[in-house]
Amino acid sequence: MNQANVISDLIIWIEKNLEQPLSIDHVADKSGYSKWHLQRMFKKVTGQILGTYIRHRRLTHAALALRLTSKPILDIAMQYRFDSQQTFTRSFKKQFNDTPATYRRNEFWDPVGLTPPIELNKTQFRLPEPxxxxxxxxxxxxxxxxxxxxxxxxxxxxxxxxxxxxxxxxxxxxxxxxxxxxxxxxxxxxxxxxxxxxxxxxxxxxxxxxxxxxxxxxxxxxxxxxxxxxxxxxxxxxxxxxxxxxxxxxxxxxxxxxxxxxxxxxxxxxxxxxxxxxxxxxxxxxxxxxxxxxxxxxx
The missing domain is CATH 3.20.80.10 (Regulatory factor, effector binding domain)
Incomplete structure (x- = not known):
């Protein structure tokens, strides 16, 4: 199996397990490669850093939960495997320029910071000019x-x-x-x-x-x-x-x-x-x- 297929299958697995433990060691065990080799391969195929990608996808799901559900902030933090609400708030503010509470309360929704999943084997649309x-x-x-x-x-x-x-x-x-x-x-x-x-x-x-x-x-x-x-x-x-x-x-x-x-x-x-x-x-x-x-x- 070539590297692109390995990473594509791994991304699908990550997407289904964002609420589970996903340390680099966990992901490496799933892939069957050493964590050093896996991280190099992920960066080569996707252009992104594996740990950063997982964090951005978790925070994107958290942002959607804040805007579209009434789930308590602490529950959202725990759901996406942040060890405390303080850690979650710090990471969230870095990606979205707002605390989770402010992000939820804002009248208008600023989409900057939302990170799409990588889909290597899907047709990438060339979106028309809006x-x-x-x-x-x-x-x-x-x-x-x-x-x-x-x-x-x-x-x-x-x-x-x-x-x-x-x-x-x-x-x-x-x-x-x-x-x-x-x-x-x-x-x-x-x-x-x-x-x-x-x-x-x-x-x-x-x-x-x-x-x-x-x-x-x-x-x-x-x-x-x-x-x-x-x-x-x-x-x-x-x-x-x-x-x-x-x-x-x-x-x-x-x-x-x-x-x-x-x-x-x-x-x-x-x-x-x-x-x-x-x-x-x-x-x-x-x-x-x-x-x-x-x-x-x-x-």
Whole structure:
């Protein structure tokens, strides 16, 4: 097995074990190499230092937990293997320029410091240049779905819901013999779970601008505001990875902060769909993925 494959398999294992002991000795034992040889190999293949990478990934997960859950800070520190809240605070502030408590309380979310996982064997998207769009407040008509999930399941869970909801929604269209509009909107929001402090409540609304087609459609008001939009054209299976790179690679490089509001997906060009079964046959998805932001200068 070549070095890239060895390191790729090791990174996958690290990602699944961020809440377990991951000293260099632990990782070396897993790899079967001496810790000196493993560290040299990791740096050669990835360009990063193994211990630093593990710490940055743990702190990234901790940052997500601070913003997206109500889990106590000490519990988050222990979950990601920091020996005390003081040690956690010191490391966290070095990476994110804020203490964990301040990071959680801030009205706007500064993504600088979030570190993406290394994925050597996956296609690296060449993200398109984003565009800023100022959406007006607007009335839509649609169906809202709600579910709970854990932090680790969030992106994949959202993808499952997206597919399920589109099937349900399109089924209502076709039963009414309606022509699907060129643009279908989805609005999603994530809230901290009310029953379990380490869960999120996901609200996902599929909607259109016309109220004359769907039965039981409810009014949905999008509050609008400034959005950073990324164009995606590709297979449905790659959309989750595309979204992940938006948050972990693209947005931290820009002078923006995330604000509360709907994340908007605008799905285009559905004229070729004539039945729900066609949904599984779509070779390409074309959508604008739009994230609510403010400019840092406006903070």
């Amino acid at each position: 565009t800023f769009m100022d959406f007006p407040q607007q009335v839509f008509w649609g169906v809202t779905y709600k579910n709970n999930c854990s932090l680790n399941e969030l992106l994949q869970h959202n993808a499952i819901l997206r597919k399920q909801f589109f099937v349900d929604y399109l089924d209502k269209y076709f039963k009414n013999n309606a022509v699907l509009p060129n643009e279908v909107y989805s609005f999603s929001q994530i809230y901290k779970g009310k029953e379990h402090f380490d869960e999120q409540e996901v609200l996902y609304t599929i909607a259109i601008e016309d109220n004359n087609i769907l039965d039981n459609a409810e009014k949905y008001i999008s509050q609008g505001g400034l959005y950073l939009c990324f164009k995606y054209i590709g297979p449905p299976s790659d959309l989750v990875d595309f979204i992940s790179q938006i948050y972990f690679a693209a947005i931290p490089m820009l002078k923006v902060k995330l604000r509360h509001g709907d994340t908007i997906e605008i799905h285009h060009n559905h004229s070729n769909l004539t039945s729900v079964s066609n949904l599984t046959e779509i070779p390409l998805v074309e959508c604008d993925y739009c994230v609510p932001v403010i400019m840092k200068d406006d903070d």
